[in-house]
Amino acid sequence: MILSDQLFRHSEWMPMSSSNKSLLEIKGLSKTYQNNFQALKKIDLKIQKGEFVILLGLSGSGKSTLLRCINRLIEPNEGAIIFENSDITQMSKQTLRRTRRNIGMIFQEFNLIPGFSVKTNVMTGRLGYLSTWKSIKLTVNKEISELAEQNLKRVGLQDFSKQKARNLSGGQKQRVAIARALMQEPRILLADEPVASLDPATADSVMKYLGQLNKNENITIICSLHFLSLARKYGSRVVALKAGELVFDGLPDEITNERFQQIYGENAEEIDIR
Amino acid sequence: MTQHLKENLIIFALFLFNIASLQYLLYYLNDTYSLFVLPAIFISPFISMILAVVLTMIPIKSSVELKRKFIIFLTILSIILTMIVGFLLVEIRPVKFVMNFHKAYNILDKLFNPNFSLFFPMLGSLIQTIYLALMATILAIPFAFFLSFFAARNLMPNHFIPNTIYYIVRTLSTFTRSIEAIVWAIIFTVWVGIGPFAGMLALMIHSISSLIKLYSEQIENIDHGPVEAMQATGANTLQVWIYAVIPQILSPFLAFTIYRWDINIRMATIVGFVGGGGIGQALQQQQQLLRWSNVSMIMLMIAVTVWIMDILSAKLREYLLRK
Numbered sequence: 150m151i152l153s154d155q156l157f158r159h160s161e162w163m164p165m166s167s168s169n170k171s172l173l174e175i176k177g178l179s180k181t182y183q184n185n186f187q188a189l190k191k192i193d194l195k196i197q198k199g200e201f202v203i204l205l206g207l208s209g210s211g212k213s214t215l216l217r218c219i220n221r222l223i224e225p226n227e228g229a230i231i232f233e234n235s236d237i238t239q240m241s242k243q244t245l246r247r248t249r250r251n252i253g254m255i256f257q258e259f260n261l262i263p264g265f266s267v268k269t270n271v272m273t274g275r276l277g278y279l280s281t282w283k284s285i286k287l288t289v290n291k292e293i294s295e296l297a298e299q300n301l302k303r304v305g306l307q308d309f310s311k312q313k314a315r316n317l318s319g320g321q322k323q324r325v326a327i328a329r330a331l332m333q334e335p336r337i338l339l340a341d342e343p344v345a346s347l348d349p350a351t352a353d354s355v356m357k358y359l360g361q362l363n364k365n366e367n368i369t370i371i372c373s374l375h376f377l378s379l380a381r382k383y384g385s386r387v388v389a390l391k392a393g394e395l396v397f398d399g400l401p402d403e404i405t406n407e408r409f410q411q412i413y414g415e416n417a418e419e420i421d422i423r
Numbered sequence: 424m425t426q427h428l429k430e431n432l433i434i435f436a437l438f439l440f441n442i443a444s445l446q447y448l449l450y451y452l453n454d455t456y457s458l459f460v461l462p463a464i465f466i467s468p469f470i471s472m473i474l475a476v477v478l479t480m481i482p483i484k485s486s487v488e489l490k491r492k493f494i495i496f497l498t499i500l501s502i503i504l505t506m507i508v509g510f511l512l513v514e515i516r517p518v519k520f521v522m523n524f525h526k527a528y529n530i531l532d533k534l535f536n537p538n539f540s541l542f543f544p545m546l547g548s549l550i551q552t553i554y555l556a557l558m559a560t561i562l563a564i565p566f567a568f569f570l571s572f573f574a575a576r577n578l579m580p581n582h583f584i585p586n587t588i589y590y591i592v593r594t595l596s597t598f599t600r601s602i603e604a605i606v607w608a609i610i611f612t613v614w615v616g617i618g619p620f621a622g623m624l625a626l627m628i629h630s631i632s633s634l635i636k637l638y639s640e641q642i643e644n645i646d647h648g649p650v651e652a653m654q655a656t657g658a659n660t661l662q663v664w665i666y667a668v669i670p671q672i673l674s675p676f677l678a679f680t681i682y683r684w685d686i687n688i689r690m691a692t693i694v695g696f697v698g699g700g701g702i703g704q705a706l707q708q709q710q711q712l713l714r715w716s717n718v719s720m721i722m723l724m725i726a727v728t729v730w731i732m733d734i735l736s737a738k739l740r741e742y743l744l745r746k
Contacts, residue, residue, distance in 0.1 A: 217651075220655055222651055222654055222655060246657040246658070246659060247657065248657075249654070249655060249656065249657035250656070250657040252655070253655070253656075254651075254652070254655040256648060256651070256652060258646075258648050259648075260646075260648035260649045260651060260652035261649070261652075262649050262666070262667065262670045262671070264670050264671075264673075264674075265670060273653065273656065273658075273666050274656050275656070276653060276656050276657070276658035276662045276666060277656045277657025277658055278657075279662075281659060281661045281662060284658075284662050284665070284666075285665065287666075326652075329652075329656075330656075332656075333656055333657070339655075
């Protein structure tokens with residue numbers, strides 16, 4: 150099922166990919182932190198439009214660093230990140246900010262402002278489109294307010310718009326964060342362990358929303374995860390990192406027990422969650 | 424630094440301290456009791472340095488275990504010497520304290536009998552003091568708020584110009600804070616004349632620098648997550664400050680400010696002593712006239728005010744920080 154799906158997509162993108170036109174292309178990306186810890190070692194990765202890429206790997210293997218290098222929340226030391234034909238690593242601050250609009254991001258800790266209402270939190274996703282002066286009056290902006298209502302509806306939280314963000318449950322918070330990212334009208338969505346602090350059932354429901362966005366709106370998603378079962382269920386491709394190096398790139402079903410132990414170490418066993 | 428070197432340095436420092444203390448003791452005995460005449464050269468820091476170096480040589484050669492014992496012995500010796508020198512330097516005389524009680528009796532008697540009829544005449548000065556502290560706090564807020572962003576390490580990128588601004592703001596704030604409010608009050612009474620305005624200026628200067636420190640530390644402790652989230656949407660620096668930094672710091676800022684008002688009311692009394700207006704100035708006048716029962720009444724009024732403010736501000740802060 151997944152295989153045929155993948156083949157279909159592949160054929161759809163055949164003419165484009167032959168002329169080297171992927172949505173995101175990472176070339177020789179390296180990052181060494183100030184304490185001399187090398188988080189990424191010459192990563193090469195091509196991501197096509199519409200893919201749902203799952204990033205696997207132990208904590209500290211470089212997943213977060215890779216995701217943050219893509220929108221330059223962390224400055225890479227070396228390499229290029231070609232997003233829609235322009236190199237993000239070479240951009241001026243101004244251009245970078247304009248490009249970041251097209252790259253949504255959600256986080257493990259949701260990163261909402263707890264004292265703001267759900268709707269205001271969602272509206273801040275639009276800041277990249279506004280001048281500083283207009284952004285001061287963000288909360289009274291009618292257009293953005295309507296857009297926020299629409300996006301809250303997309304994640305099923307239209308009834309919660311007036312609540313304070315701190316009063317929501319973990320799963321609801323992550324859905325608000327998704328709605329906030331949708332405000333950017335992103336072409337690609339980076340998800341840094343979006344379900345790592347959620348219980349299994351909630352984790353699945355959050356992943357379901359990501360899966361819908363990927364299928365229905367063709368938003369490319371790169372999502373780091375720890376659970377193989379979720380990776381198999383939602384991912385169209387799995388990329389695994391180990392100590393800053395790419396150790397696996399393929400279909401979710403290709404990850405056998407052996408492969409799994411290569412990624413996660415000898416003694417690792419897959420924990421199944423449903 | 425190796426463990427070996429560290430131990431030697433500790434031994435050297437302990438020797439230096441003990442020899443200096445011993446020298447002071449000898450000097451004191453010689454001076455007070457004329458027991459024996461010491462050559463002046465023995466009481467020189469130069470000699471004690473050389474002696475310490477020479478004496479340190481002994482444990483350096485010895486075994487590790489012996490060295491540990493040396494350190495323990497020297498530490499105990501230095502504690503004993505510190506106590507002895509302390510008693511002599513501070514001129515502590517317990518006998519005097521007990522035997523001369525009758526001299527203070529007269530004052531204490533009146534202090535415990537406050538002149539309650541002074542309540543209404545002094546109420547005006549008390550209210551002036553509270554307002555003085557309030558105005559000093561409120562007028563300090565905008566300056567401190569603005570400057571605290573430049574004194575927060577996590578908001579100032581590591582480039583030449585932001586770094587320079589950071590260090591200038593930090594240094595100025597530490598410098599003005601290290602000068603006591605009473606000194607500022609003396610400066611301002613000369614500048615704008617005796618009265619509450621001078622007192623307010625003194626407290627305001629002090630409040631600005633203290634609040635910069637408290638505010639900027641609060642900014643440094645914020646959750647970095649929302650900052651990242653805002654940056655990821657393509658927001659510019661100012662937008663990140665408005666939507667990710669300020670919402671996180673507003674209620675702790677308010678709590679700190681109320682705490683500062685509380686401190687300012689206490690400090691306003693002291694500032695009044697040197698001509699800063701308010702009830703402190705009245706207290707100083709009554710004290711000069713030796714009207715102890717009036718002094719006692721004013722002190723009582725100040726104590727009650729501070730007590731009430733203390734409770735109020737604690738409650739308010741608790742409420743704000745819980746939110």
